[in-house]
Amino acid sequence: MTARNVAGTTPLDGWRQGVQAVLTETEVFNLFTTIEQPIFFDLNWLQAHSPRRRGFVGDDLREVIKTIFPYDLAQRIADRPELYREYLRRHDRAMRFVRNRGTWGTYFERLVRFPDHPDTNQLETVISKLSTWPKRSGTSLVFHLSTPARDTPRTRGGPCWQFGEIVWHPGDRLDLVVVYRNHDFFNKALGNFIGLGQLLNFICAASGKTPGRLLCHSVHAYNGGKVEALRALAA
Template sequence: MSILHTVEDKTCTSTWLRAAELLASQDDATLYNVILGIASPDKVTPEDFELHEVLNAFLVSKDQYPLSSIAGTIFPAGHYLHGGAKAVFDEFPALYPKMKESWGTYAHRMLDRTVIADERNSSMLEILVEKLKKQKKKGRMRAAYEMDLLNGEVEMDVALYQPAADCDRTLGQPCLTHLSFKLHPDDRLSLTALYRSHFYVQKTLGNLLGLSQLMCFIAEQVGLTIGPLVCHSTLAQLEHGGNTGWKLQDVQSLLKNCRQACSSPVLMV
């Protein structure tokens, strides 16, 4: 039996579908250490949009959040679209207390100004963007920036697990625990995301879309191009039964419809 299960494709959507089909082929629809490799996370094809409609229809029919809501837990794309970077860094954290649910969103953890840097409160995302700007502008010398270099790449890490808030939780813990960004010598930005547990029906595709939006935001702020996205699901589940409201047969039918959406010609209006 393989220890690692790797799935690689071009877009977030096509990679998710291949991984979900892999899970569906397992006796319990579960695998440990599923690693997704997405070559062009910023690309969305017409076929991808067709699949999104199929999956969204299923999720909404089961009283689950649509893809856009799941993506929004990682990056507030709506704020960025309507108000630019200022809305992301300033308006979203200010409005967040009115929107907060459960333990909170990953976007809030990244954008909450709780880190003391240069004698002022900053967010993890602000610090990350500034580090990348300095690296891109002035070079990537170890002595100048006191950052580890590995094979010509600069490591930028964001830890999303908060011990004080999360250590006593058994249920309801955040599933996304760590983001590791890399600045490549050719000014591409890549990202590796670590999930302790991943629900492939309800969450994973929306998560991937949110991570891609986060990458695009950072790249635009710094002046970089988009590199690959790697997502490591230490436990991947094609969830069904229990309190989900659907059976494995429903998920298998959903995946069949998703595959058909990707394979069918897209009508251009």
């Protein structure tokens, strides 16, 4: 089982390289994607590369992004505590709908309110440490996205993002390193890359740091749609 390495400048570039690997091999184990400028986000992607908006049976790219970072809400609410409160209010209301009952939640929820530990805001802790610690290149700060108390073993389904790590480099540059146990390159991966880039940008803006790279380890990368649909989506 040989690892594969792909790279791109933007989230779209990195995703397209991963798509080519998945189309060539059907599925890839241990796919490593490096994105040099993950904070770049072209709103035209929301139409051009969204399965649902392109008429395929699949996810809406906007909603995938917002499971990681609510970029539209963050544009309207500059105050971080208010952003967290308003997000959780909307999230909790949505979870009361019948269609959402039994779902595990969202990644952003777990970043700002960890299951069974409602006062644990991992995102704010990381921002605080980056803002108050002495300059320490090489320091790493970790996010946990899954919990054995809530997340029963399953072959597919969320949460697929398991782990995140902010790496503090010389020059106050921050990389974001993430691990996904399963990664659907038709429905999820592009939205994940965009959302992670926007999350990194948010952390850097709040802590006075410079965004670096996104490095993603997809333990199992696959196509959750049809071959021709994925090829058309990535064109």
